[in-house]
Amino acid sequence: MGAILALTATDAELAQRCLEGDQHAWAEIVRQYSRRIYNLAYRFTSRADTAEDLTQEVFVRVYRSLDQYDARQGDLQNWLMRLARNLIIDDYRKRQVTKLLVEPFLRLLDEFHVVPHPKRLPLIRMMRAFFDLLGVDGKLRPSDVSIRTIARELRRRDRRD
Numbered sequence: 001m002g003a004i005l006a007l008t009a010t011d012a013e014l015a016q017r018c019l020e021g022d023q024h025a026w027a028e029i030v031r032q033y034s035r036r037i038y039n040l041a042y043r044f045t046s047r048a049d050t051a052e053d054l055t056q057e058v059f060v061r062v063y064r065s066l067d068q069y070d071a072r073q074g075d076l077q078n079w080l081m082r083l084a085r086n087l088i089i090d091d092y093r094k095r096q097v098t099k100l101l102v103e104p105f106l107r108l109l110d111e112f113h114v115v116p117h118p119k120r121l122p123l124i125r126m127m128r129a130f131f132d133l134l135g136v137d138g139k140l141r142p143s144d145v146s147i148r149t150i151a152r153e154l155r156r157r158d159r160r161d
Helices: 002-008 011-019 023-045 048-068 076-112 117-134 147-160
Strands: none
Touching: 011 023, 011 048, 011 076, 023 048, 023 076, 048 076
16 A cells, blocks of 8 residues: 555645554655655764664654645645754754863863763763753753753653653
C-alpha cells in the first residue's frame, strides 16, 4: 500500500491521512523527507549522531504540528523543510552560545584547577541548562533565571533521557 500511496497521494491527502491516524501515510512522509532533513542537519552539525537526533526531533515536531499545515499556502515539502531549517538553526545557535560561554569557563576552571574533573559533570549540566533557558533570542536575562528554574529544567531533562 505504501508504494501506491506515494504514487497517488498529494501532500494535502498525505497530511490529512496522517491526521486521521493512517500510519502508512506517516511512514511515507518520513520516507520521502528523512534523507533531506538529515543532510541539512549534518551540514550544520558535521556529526552523524547529532544530525540523527535533530532529524528525529524534526519529525516529532512535524507530527505534533501537522494540523497547522495548509496546502493552500504551499506544498508539504516547503512547509516541512522550513520547519526543519528553523529547528536546526535554533539548535546551531544554542550550540554556538554554549561554545562561546561554557567552554571558555571550563578551560578557565582547568587552568586554575578550581574544580576536580570527576566533580565537573553536575556543574556542566547545570551551566548548559542555564544557558539553554536563557536561549539565543535574548528574552531572558541571567537575573531572570532562578536556581529553582534551573533545577526544574534539569529534572525535565532527566525524565526525557
